[in-house]
Amino acid sequence: MKGSIPRQLGNLSQLQHLDLSGNHFEGNIPPQLGNLSQLQHLDLSDNHFEEHVPPQLGNHSQLHELYLGGYYGKLKISNGGIVPKWFWTKLPLQNVITVDISYSNLQGT
Numbered sequence: 001m002k003g004s005i006p007r008q009l010g011n012l013s014q015l016q017h018l019d020l021s022g023n024h025f026e027g028n029i030p031p032q033l034g035n036l037s038q039l040q041h042l043d044l045s046d047n048h049f050e051e052h053v054p055p056q057l058g059n060h061s062q063l064h065e066l067y068l069g070g071y072y073g074k075l076k077i078s079n080g081g082i083v084p085k086w087f088w089t090k091l092p093l094q095n096v097i098t099v100d101i102s103y104s105n106l107q108g109t
Helices: 007-011 031-035 055-059 085-089
Strands: 017-019 024-027 041-043 065-067 075-077 098-100 106-108
Touching: 007 031, 031 055
Parallel strands: 017 041, 041 065, 065 098, 075 106
Antiparallel strands: none
8 A cells, every 4th residue: 555544544443453564654644543442453564654653642542562663764753762752651551562663763853
């Protein structure tokens, strides 16, 4: 697939598993993905995102697996650290079993 991730995916409130890895998505990760309250597995790895990781991804209390690795280009963050502060403070990491941000070329701004 190419283009942007459709914002309408955020309307699938009962979705538990979303794997969009290995595509050619570009631009923003839609903040509407934060509306997927039942999401347990999110894989956005190996795409071409060049925008900020939206803090709305921290809204998932059921999330067990999060894959953000393998970005081509640069994934920008906004707090000046290597990983956004909200990632560690807002994500319910007590439920997350796997977090993969390898090969992401993360940079602070």
